[in-house]
Amino acid sequence: MKEYLVSAEHLTDMLGECTCQFTTVKKSIQILKDNGFNELKLNDNWRIYRGGKYYINIYDSSLFAVDIGTNYDIRNGMKIVAAHTDHPCLCIKPNPEIKKNKYGLCNVEIYGGMILNTWLDRPLSAAGKVTYRSEETFRPNTQIFDFRKSLFTIPNIAIHQNHEVNKGIELNRQKDMIPLCTIINDTMNKDNFFINYLSENIQVPVEDILDFEIYIYNNDIPEIIGLNDDFISAPRLDNITSVVAALEGIIECKNHTGFNAIALFDNEEIGSRTKQGADSSLLSMILEKMYLSLGFERSEYIDAITSGFFLSVDVAHGEHPNKMEKSDITNKNPLNNGIVIKRACSQTYGTDSESIAIIEQVCLENDIPYQKFVSRSDVSTGSTLGGLSNKYLPMRLVDVGVPILAMHSARETMGSKDQRALEKLIISFFMA
Numbered sequence: 358m359k360e361y362l363v364s365a366e367h368l369t370d371m372l373g374e375c376t377c378q379f380t381t382v383k384k385s386i387q388i389l390k391d392n393g394f395n396e397l398k399l400n401d402n403w404r405i406y407r408g409g410k411y412y413i414n415i416y417d418s419s420l421f422a423v424d425i426g427t428n429y430d431i432r433n434g435m436k437i438v439a440a441h442t443d444h445p446c447l448c449i450k451p452n453p454e455i456k457k458n459k460y461g462l463c464n465v466e467i468y469g470g471m472i473l474n475t476w477l478d479r480p481l482s483a484a485g486k487v488t489y490r491s492e493e494t495f496r497p498n499t500q501i502f503d504f505r506k507s508l509f510t511i512p513n514i515a516i517h518q519n520h521e522v523n524k525g526i527e528l529n530r531q532k533d534m535i536p537l538c539t540i541i542n543d544t545m546n547k548d549n550f551f552i553n554y555l556s557e558n559i560q561v562p563v564e565d566i567l568d569f570e571i572y573i574y575n576n577d578i579p580e581i582i583g584l585n586d587d588f589i590s591a592p593r594l595d596n597i598t599s600v601v602a603a604l605e606g607i608i609e610c611k612n613h614t615g616f617n618a619i620a621l622f623d624n625e626e627i628g629s630r631t632k633q634g635a636d637s638s639l640l641s642m643i644l645e646k647m648y649l650s651l652g653f654e655r656s657e658y659i660d661a662i663t664s665g666f667f668l669s670v671d672v673a674h675g676e677h678p679n680k681m682e683k684s685d686i687t688n689k690n691p692l693n694n695g696i697v698i699k700r701a702c703s704q705t706y707g708t709d710s711e712s713i714a715i716i717e718q719v720c721l722e723n724d725i726p727y728q729k730f731v732s733r734s735d736v737s738t739g740s741t742l743g744g745l746s747n748k749y750l751p752m753r754l755v756d757v758g759v760p761i762l763a764m765h766s767a768r769e770t771m772g773s774k775d776q777r778a779l780e781k782l783i784i785s786f787f788m789a
């Protein structure tokens with residue numbers, strides 16, 4: 358099989374398992390462990406060494422991993438590849454059960470900037486974290502779980518009941534986005550049908566469950582499609598493509614003189630301003646603790662930052678075949694034409710020409726196709742976690758990613774060749 362299709366198939370497998378930030382971190386940890394990475398606990402006293410490979414689970418929804426070269430030379434600084442673990446979705450509220458005549462529905466709030474109507478008529482499942490009673494007040498028990506079965510759907514209204522539907526309709530976030538999950542019958546507990554179902558599935562008594570963070574996700578099957586297997590059509594391409602490529606990069610790279618790290622952050626889709634998000638000092642604290650533990654002075658840690666490089670990896674807007682006019686007039690980014698380097702003079706992508714030149718040289722030396730992205734001047738550009746993290750780790754930075762169509766739809770589209778290009782970029786970046 359062609360190399361890029363192997364990567365595309367691996368990505369579709371991972372998309373089926375990375376269904377929310379918690380399951381994404383859980384799966385990523387399993388992969389790191391299988392590849393010789395050892396766990397460090399956030400608040401332990403660390404004894405770490407050159408030649409070691411470590412990971413830190415950050416509150417179960419963010420993850421940090423590092424490969425420290427056997428002959429790490431501090432003059433090489435540090436290299437960090439960052440991506441986000443969350444995606445726009447529906448989040449189940451406390452006391453979620455809603456009864457309407459015979460219908461049982463589940464109350465939700467909306468997480469991130471999703472395209473609402475794409476979530477209608479889909480098979481939806483849910484995954485997340487449940488907290489329940491323990492012996493220790495400050496250490497409640499937790500369980501990360503995934504139902505892995507379609508349980509919900511948000512039905513559209515028939516065209517016969519709204520003849521205007523194709524003129525576009527506005528969906529109300531509280532009224533129109535409520536998932537249906539059951540028909541109420543006489544044998545079920547009508548007030549607790551969801552909590553009872555949850556309790557049975559995670560095998561924790563209802564009375565012990567204290568709280569939960571449960572995300573409803575699109576349970577569509579990810580697929581490679583097109584006359585020549587040209588595309589990947591799947592939920593959560595934003596940003597599991599980047600998570601998978603970051604993991605591939607740190608596992609595949611063999612650099613004996615480098616300090617290579619990946620940071621997978623939660624909460625990018627809601628602004629990153631959380632303890633486990635990119636707009637937090639936690640990563641810089643972890644790095645400082647690591648450098649001190651390796652025997653370096655604080656001044657050497659600061660030098661490692663300023664000679665470091667941060668690759669912020671997230672999806673980009675590909676050129677849309679039916680809306681060509683939405684792209685910039687001289688910078689187009691069709692799918693399957695390489696990874697995208699993003700820039701904006703507003704510094705929403707916090708980069709400079711020298712940083713971009715470095716990444717271009719990495720691409721040119723390793724035969725990696727790339728293209729540049731800027732927004733049309735009359736369209737406000739998106740932003741990424743790179744600029745936020747750069748406040749705490751002021752080092753050279755470039756924003757890159759694969760171009761996709763329909764960003765934040767329940768199902769997005771990317772080029773099948775672009776995943777391998779992104780993986781090669783991250784491996785080559787770590788090796789350079």
Ligand SMILES: [Zn+2]
Binds near residue numbers: 441595596625671
């Ligand atoms: Zn993203």
